[in-house]
Amino acid sequence: MAQPEYVPPAPAEPTVYAAAAAAASRRAKEGPSGTERIAVAHPLTYTWDYACQRPDLRILYEKSKDLVWNARTALDWTANVDPTAENVPDALNPLFGTALWTKLDPRKDIPELRRHQASYMFSNFLHGEQGALLATAQIVELAPTADAKFYAASQVFDEARHVEAYDRYLREKVELVYPVSKYLRELLDMILTDSRWDFKFLGMQILVEGLALGAFGMIHQTTSEPLIKQITHLIMQDEARHVAFGVLSLRDAYKEMGSKELAEREDFVLHASRLMHDRLLGQEVWERLGFPLEECEAAVARSESMQLFRKLCFSKIVPNVKRLGLLTPRVRQGFEALGVLEYESWEASA
Numbered sequence: 001m002a003q004p005e006y007v008p009p010a011p012a013e014p015t016v017y018a019a020a021a022a023a024a025s026r027r028a029k030e031g032p033s034g035t036e037r038i039a040v041a042h043p044l045t046y047t048w049d050y051a052c053q054r055p056d057l058r059i060l061y062e063k064s065k066d067l068v069w070n071a072r073t074a075l076d077w078t079a080n081v082d083p084t085a086e087n088v089p090d091a092l093n094p095l096f097g098t099a100l101w102t103k104l105d106p107r108k109d110i111p112e113l114r115r116h117q118a119s120y121m122f123s124n125f126l127h128g129e130q131g132a133l134l135a136t137a138q139i140v141e142l143a144p145t146a147d148a149k150f151y152a153a154s155q156v157f158d159e160a161r162h163v164e165a166y167d168r169y170l171r172e173k174v175e176l177v178y179p180v181s182k183y184l185r186e187l188l189d190m191i192l193t194d195s196r197w198d199f200k201f202l203g204m205q206i207l208v209e210g211l212a213l214g215a216f217g218m219i220h221q222t223t224s225e226p227l228i229k230q231i232t233h234l235i236m237q238d239e240a241r242h243v244a245f246g247v248l249s250l251r252d253a254y255k256e257m258g259s260k261e262l263a264e265r266e267d268f269v270l271h272a273s274r275l276m277h278d279r280l281l282g283q284e285v286w287e288r289l290g291f292p293l294e295e296c297e298a299a300v301a302r303s304e305s306m307q308l309f310r311k312l313c314f315s316k317i318v319p320n321v322k323r324l325g326l327l328t329p330r331v332r333q334g335f336e337a338l339g340v341l342e343y344e345s346w347e348a349s350a
Contacts, residue, residue, distance in 0.1 A: 020072055028170055031123075031177025042142060042195040050146045056248050057147035064154040064241055069234055071165040079227045081173035083118055084111030087225035093117070094303035100295055116285045119176040122228075124280065125215075126166035127180035128208060131188035132242075133159035135204040142197040143249075151245055158238040165231050173227065183279035187272055198253050202265065205246025206320050207272045213239045214313035247320050247348060254325045262328070269326060270334040273317070277310055277338050311340055318343035 027033065052058045090110070095101045104110050136159055139152040170177045180188075191203035213236065220232045254262060286296040300306050318335055321327050322344050327335070335341045 023172075024164075024168070026171060028177045029175045031170070032179045038189060038193060040138070040193050042138060042197075042200075044141045045144055047144065047146050047149065052147055053145045054147040054248075057145070057151050057245070060241055060245060060248070061147065061151040061154055064151065064158070064238075067237060067241075068157070069161070071161045071168070074234065075165065075230055076227060077168065077172070081169075081225060081227055083115040083174040083176075085225075086114065087118065087228070088114075088219075088222050090114075092222060092305040092309075094300040094306040095296065096303075098295075098299045100291065100299065113285075113289065115174060115176065116289060117282060119170060119174045120178045120282055120285045121219075122166055122170055122174065123178035124181050124184055125212070126163060126170060126177070128184060128188070128212065129159055129162040129166060131184075131192065132204055132208065133163060135188075135191050135200055138192065139197075139200050139204075142200060148249060155238075155242055155245065158242070162235050162238070165235070169228065169231060178284060181280055181284065183275045187275050190268070190272070198250060198265075199268065201246045201249050202268065202324075202326075203272060205242055206250070206324070207269070207276070207317060209239050209242045209246065210316040210320055211276050211313045213243060213316045215309075217315075218309055218312050243316060243320065247323060250324050263330075265326060266328055266330050269321060269331055273314070273334065273338060276313065277340075281306075307339075314338070314340035315343045315346060319346040319348045323348035 090096050093101075093113075095113075104113065133156060136152050136155045140149050140156065143149045143152055187203070187208070191200060191208070194200070194203075216232050216236045216239065220229055220236065223229050223232075254265065257265075281297065281300050283293065283297070285291075286293050314335075318327070318340055321331065321335075327344060332341065332344075335344075
């Protein structure tokens with residue numbers, strides 16, 4: 001029996017695309033702008049053998065093609081979002097129950113605090129997704145097999161959608177974008193400027209994407225705002241594949257590595273983990289709102305909800321580092337100091 005001829009879906013009317021471009025050209029009421037260049041140097045790898053050499057990566061690539069979603073059409077952008085509402089329970093706010101919280105005006109100060117904290121968090125997700133976009137583009141150049149290049153190219157498209165979704169949410173719904181945290185920027189620069197291929201995978205696919213998966217899971221469970229819950233759900237599906245790509249690509253990279261080179265990877269894992277665990281705490285929000293910085297930082301340190309959130313962000317990182325053979329005694333000691341070693345027995349992503 002003859003197979004029916006494939007008929008591709010009809011494209012949208014040109015006016016739809018023009019309207020999307022016009023909407024994307026609008027900027028948030030408050031937020032950073034402009035461009036910035038940094039110098040990067042890494043080798044480029046041609047591959048002349050396009051046959052499948054890594055079936056596991058080719059399967060991941062096929063899955064990614066089937067699961068592509070369109071940020072313009074898959075999300076309900078007509079939804080009414082109030083960024084000042086209690087979209088996440090106030091009880092999870094690190095300042096909740098403190099003397100500072102009791103001084104805040106519940107009709108003015110607390111709603112504005114909610115908006116700024118949401119903007120800070122989603123702004124850094126946005127900037128982190130741009131970092132992933134750039135790093136994965138570099139991985140396309142560095143990857144040694146066609147299978148890895150194909151999958152990395154599909155991830156570049158994933159990251160572009162993530163940037164689009166967070167940017168639109170911040171511009172249209174929150175109307176406030178924070179600059180990238182200096183600590184996240186330090187980590188992204190480390191990944192993007194290092195010429196070693198495995199540092200790109202280790203830094204972005206295992207550490208940054210792993211942290212994002214843990215954070216997204218917590219947000220998806222706690223938020224009552226439907227649009228960001230939907231955005232988070234779709235992005236989490238993509239991020240799970242991205243982390244798996246890193247685990248599969250690095251699975252044998254560290255087995256025979258010399259002690260000097262291995263120590264450099266240990267240093268990187270520990271430094272990146274401390275940046276993500278100890279530094280991304282919203283200091284910019286306290287400063288912008290004129291809150292006492294030391295009092296806020298002390299409240300964050302005491303907050304049980306914040307301690308839990310910071311720990312859960314490592315729930316994907318620790319088991320994947322272990323699977324790669326990088327949970328050495330030195331890294332184990334560092335994770336124990338951060339209070340996240342309990343996740344070593346959890347299932348790895350691939």
